[in-house]
Amino acid sequence: MGCNCKNEQSQNSIFNSLGSAINDFVNGNFADEETIKKRYDTCIDCENLIKHEAMPPGNCSKCGCFVYLKIKMKNQQCPVGKW
Numbered sequence: 001m002g003c004n005c006k007n008e009q010s011q012n013s014i015f016n017s018l019g020s021a022i023n024d025f026v027n028g029n030f031a032d033e034e035t036i037k038k039r040y041d042t043c044i045d046c047e048n049l050i051k052h053e054a055m056p057p058g059n060c061s062k063c064g065c066f067v068y069l070k071i072k073m074k075n076q077q078c079p080v081g082k083w
């Protein structure tokens with residue numbers, strides 16, 4: 001049996017990112033429209049975007065967030081530094 005440390009780190013990272021996004025949403029910390037557009041354009045072409053129709057454009061495979069919401073939250077960051 002192998003070590004699950006990487007999986008646990010990844011899960012912790014996803015939970016932290018989701019918690020941060022929810023906190024921003026609850027506190028009304030929204031990004032400006034220009035920032036949202038730039039983030040959207042980056043995410044839509046990203047290899048880490050899991051596209052689906054439930055909440056377009058989809059989820060980020062690196063942090064687990066719904067991109068539609070993540071890009072609107074002022075204090076969010078791309079987990080791989082693209083924005």
Ligand code: SF4
Nearest residue numbers: 043046048060078082
């Ligand atoms: S947040 Fe970053 S890694 Fe995730 S889909 Fe957008 S650009 Fe890609």
